[in-house]
Amino acid sequence: MGHIIPMAEFAKQLFQHHHISATIIVPTTGTPPKPQISVLESLPENIHHLFLPPVNVDGLPKDVRPEIKIIYIIHASLSSLRDALASLSSKVKLVAFVFDMFGHVSMKVTKEFNLLNFLFFPMNAMALTFTFTLAKLDEETSGEYKDWPSPVKVPGSVSFHGRELMSPVQVRTDEVYKEYLLLSKNLALLDGILENSFEELEEESFRVLCGGIAGQTPVYPIGPLIQSDRANESDRHECLKWLDDQPSGSVLLVSFGSGGVLSVEQVHELAHGLEMSNHRFLWIVRSPDKVSNASFFSDSKDADPLGYLPEGFLSRTANRGYIVPSWGPQIKILSHESIGGFLTHCGWNSTLESVVHGVPMIAWPLYAEQHMNARVMTETLDLALRLEIDNDGMYRREEIEKVVKELMEGDEGKKIAKRLKELKIAAMNALSDGGSSMKSLAKFAFQVKKK
Numbered sequence: 001m002g003h004i005i006p007m008a009e010f011a012k013q014l015f016q017h018h019h020i021s022a023t024i025i026v027p028t029t030g031t032p033p034k035p036q037i038s039v040l041e042s043l044p045e046n047i048h049h050l051f052l053p054p055v056n057v058d059g060l061p062k063d064v065r066p067e068i069k070i071i072y073i074i075h076a077s078l079s080s081l082r083d084a085l086a087s088l089s090s091k092v093k094l095v096a097f098v099f100d101m102f103g104h105v106s107m108k109v110t111k112e113f114n115l116l117n118f119l120f121f122p123m124n125a126m127a128l129t130f131t132f133t134l135a136k137l138d139e140e141t142s143g144e145y146k147d148w149p150s151p152v153k154v155p156g157s158v159s160f161h162g163r164e165l166m167s168p169v170q171v172r173t174d175e176v177y178k179e180y181l182l183l184s185k186n187l188a189l190l191d192g193i194l195e196n197s198f199e200e201l202e203e204e205s206f207r208v209l210c211g212g213i214a215g216q217t218p219v220y221p222i223g224p225l226i227q228s229d230r231a232n233e234s235d236r237h238e239c240l241k242w243l244d245d246q247p248s249g250s251v252l253l254v255s256f257g258s259g260g261v262l263s264v265e266q267v268h269e270l271a272h273g274l275e276m277s278n279h280r281f282l283w284i285v286r287s288p289d290k291v292s293n294a295s296f297f298s299d300s301k302d303a304d305p306l307g308y309l310p311e312g313f314l315s316r317t318a319n320r321g322y323i324v325p326s327w328g329p330q331i332k333i334l335s336h337e338s339i340g341g342f343l344t345h346c347g348w349n350s351t352l353e354s355v356v357h358g359v360p361m362i363a364w365p366l367y368a369e370q371h372m373n374a375r376v377m378t379e380t381l382d383l384a385l386r387l388e389i390d391n392d393g394m395y396r397r398e399e400i401e402k403v404v405k406e407l408m409e410g411d412e413g414k415k416i417a418k419r420l421k422e423l424k425i426a427a428m429n430a431l432s433d434g435g436s437s438m439k440s441l442a443k444f445a446f447q448v449k450k451k
């Protein structure tokens with residue numbers, strides 16, 4: 001969903017501003033999940049979608065990691081992709097193929113149709129810069145990055161300890177590493193990269209990308225693209241009604257994205273920390289798990305997340321806390337004027353949603369590239385305050401209490417809130433006529449139309 005939604009927004013913009021229509025092609029393993037269907041079916045009629053025939057994943061181990069499963073599905077879908085492109089090209093003039101990081105293997109097929117190949121990169125420009133440098137890093141070094149004594153410098157950004165690097169590069173012998181390395185090598189073969197960020201947010205990273213790191217490959221910053229549809233107001237979620245009754249800017253949203261889950265102990269620490277802060281909060285609570293990425297959205301059934309909260313927590317915080325089990329309308333919550341802060345897992349979509357709505361953040365990274373995001377969000381982009389992790393890898397209640405108070409009432413929090421207010425306007429401008437992202441989109445459209 002974190003890739004489909006911004007790509008669908010991109011398709012909308014492309015049609016609206018340049019009359020280029022798109023078909024969104026989605027691999028499947030059976031009936032697609034309802035939220036996926038509803039996003040795709042709500043698109044304007046000039047944006048089509050098609051689901052590729054289901055791939056049989058019965059042969060994969062039950063506990064297979066989501067990335068491995070996705071890679072398997074994409075490879076197994078290549079022949080149906082070929083059929084789909086053949087059928088489409090008999091009806092319309094196909095000129096370009098846009099894929100996400102998992103989809104670069106489809107270049108094998110798109111070559112047969114003489115299409116331009118573009119990567120849609122749903123992470124930030126810093127992560128893209130790192131991806132450009134990975135092939136060289138791999139060639140020149142050996143051993144796991146996490147064991148390195150010296151940090152890895154990402155041009156235009158900070159230095160990262162090896163264990164902070166994005167999860168696909170954590171184990172060199174892993175299939176996911178090999179796939180990501182191949183992506184890094186393939187970047188030079190692309191006709192361009194669509195980057196879901198904007199120049200004013202990540203100036204330095206775009207400077208190094210466009211000033212040499214990306215070589216001949218054009219990089220188009222076209223963000224921030226977040227889901228723009230607003231469902232009708234009649235089925236407004238109860239939590240929004242609760243927010244209506246809270247003072248402006250007084251509530252902290254706590255949400256860990258589509259896949260983020262905490263351990264039982266960490267859920268308890270968080271609950272106590274929120275309680276001790278005495279601030280209002282709206283928490284989208286998920287059942288605990290041992291792994292931090294449970295791919296909740298697609299796979300699991302979240303039985304009774306409230307059953308895991310500390311005893312008496314709900315009644316003690318009833319006058320200032322609101323709990324949403326499992327899944328909530330995050331963008332609508334962030335756009336509500338009662339929201340004054342966001343404790344986030346630093347997923348890039350969530351971060352952009354917060355920027356678009358001018359909400360200052362607390363960084364609580366879990367997996368994927370979120371540890372890298374947290375570093376830049378707190379150290380160079382000034383979007384968030386950082387929670388200090390203790391020696392046994394836990395965020396303790398006292399730390400949570402302290403940082404929540406700092407964000408909601410302290411001087412540091414005020415500084416970040418001011419910066420977010422400015423960025424909210426910058427984000428709006430980037431997507432307005434003549435704005436930086438609109439100009440990039442126009443350049444992309446020109447490249448596609450001249451083919």
Ligand code: UDP
Nearest residue numbers: 002257258259284327328330347348349350
């Ligand atoms: N999201 C939501 N409700 C939830 C949790 C998440 O609508 O209860 C949405 C959120 O608004 C964002 C996406 O799920 O658009 C999460 O994407 P992100 O890149 O932040 O994190 P990921 O899912 O990749 O971990």
